[in-house]
Amino acid sequence: MYRPYNSLCHWFHLVFWLYLDDAEITPRYVRFISERVRLKLELDIARKAQLKMLPQAVPSNPSLDIAACSEPVREVGGDYYDFIKLDSNRLGIVIGDVSGKGMPAALYMTLTKGFFLQAVSESHKNPKEIMTKINRNFYNTAESRIFITLFYGIIDLTERKMTYLRAGHTPTVFRRSAREQARLLQPAGIAIGLEQGPLFEKTLQVETIPIDPGNFFVFYTDGLTEGMNPAKEEFGEERLLSVVQNAPSRSAHELLEHIRKEYKKFIGRQEALDDFTCVVVKIL
Numbered sequence: 001m002y003r004p005y006n007s008l009c010h011w012f013h014l015v016f017w018l019y020l021d022d023a024e025i026t027p028r029y030v031r032f033i034s035e036r037v038r039l040k041l042e043l044d045i046a047r048k049a050q051l052k053m054l055p056q057a058v059p060s061n062p063s064l065d066i067a068a069c070s071e072p073v074r075e076v077g078g079d080y081y082d083f084i085k086l087d088s089n090r091l092g093i094v095i096g097d098v099s100g101k102g103m104p105a106a107l108y109m110t111l112t113k114g115f116f117l118q119a120v121s122e123s124h125k126n127p128k129e130i131m132t133k134i135n136r137n138f139y140n141t142a143e144s145r146i147f148i149t150l151f152y153g154i155i156d157l158t159e160r161k162m163t164y165l166r167a168g169h170t171p172t173v174f175r176r177s178a179r180e181q182a183r184l185l186q187p188a189g190i191a192i193g194l195e196q197g198p199l200f201e202k203t204l205q206v207e208t209i210p211i212d213p214g215n216f217f218v219f220y221t222d223g224l225t226e227g228m229n230p231a232k233e234e235f236g237e238e239r240l241l242s243v244v245q246n247a248p249s250r251s252a253h254e255l256l257e258h259i260r261k262e263y264k265k266f267i268g269r270q271e272a273l274d275d276f277t278c279v280v281v282k283i284l
Contacts, residue, residue: 065251068277069277070275078105079095081095081219086154097277098112099191127152128204131150132201135193153217153219160210161211166188170221172218173185174215175218218259223275227274244259255280
C-alpha cells in the first residue's frame with residue numbers, strides 16, 4: 001500500500017545526507033583529533049625539509065677534522081650552520097640563530113641560508129661585505145621584530161689562519177693546545193636585522209688568528225650556554241671553556257660528544273628551552 005508519509009521521509013533523509021556539511025555531523029573530538037594528525041604530518045614534512053637544508057655530511061679535507069650536530073627543541077627550529085668551500089684550501093664555516101622558535105624561526109633560517117649563499121657568491125673574498133649584504137637583505141625582508149645572529153669564519157690552510165667576524169652571535173671557543181687555556185673569540189658586531197646598514201657596518205669587526213695542528217674551534221648557539229639545570233643555573237660560557245679545556249679528546253667527534261654529554265648531565269631532567277647546535281673543528 002502506498003504511503004505518502006513514508007516516501008516524504010525517505011526523500012527528506014536523502015536530501016539531508018547529501019547537503020549537510022561534514023563539520024555539522026562530525027563530533028568535535030573527532031575533528032580535533034583529525035586536525036592534530038594533519039598538523040603533525042605537516043610538521044614532520046617541515047622537519048624533514050629543514051634537515052635537508054643543513055649539511056648532510058661534513059666536508060672532507062686531510063687537514064681538517066670536523067663534527068657537527070643540530071637538535072631543535074621543537075619539530076623545527078631557527079638554528080643554522082653550513083660549510084662553504086671557497087677553494088681547495090679555504091673553507092667557510094657559518095653558524096647562526098634566528099630569534100624565536102618553531103615554524104617562523106625555521107622559515108627565516110631558510111631565508112638566511114639563501115641570503116648567505118648569494119652574498120658569498122658575489123663577494124666570497126670579503127667576509128665583512130658578505131655580512132653587510134646579508135644584513136641589508138634581511139632587514140628589507142624580515143619583520144621588524146625578527147633578527148638573526150651569525151658567526152662566520154674562513155679557515156685558510158695555505159696561510160695557516162682563520163679570519164672571522166661575529167654579528168651578535170655567541171663567541172667561538174678556541175683551544176690552541178691542551179697546555180694552553182681555552183678562550184673566547186668575540187669581535188664586536190650587532191645582530192643582523194636590527195639596523196639597516198651604517199651602524200651595522202661600523203660596528204662589525206674582523207679579526208684573524210693563526211692556526212696550527214692540534215688547534216680546536218667550537219662554534220655553537222646559545223641553546224648550549226643558556227641551558228638550565230633544575231636550580232635555574234645556566235650552563236654558561238665559563239663552564240663550556242672548562243669542558244673544552246679539560247676534555248680528553250683526540251678528535252672533533254670525541255670533543256663534540258663530550259660537550260653534549262656534559263650539557264645533558266648538567267640540565268638533568270630539565271626540558272631544553274632552546275635549539276642546540278654545535279660544530280667542532282680540529283686543525284690537523
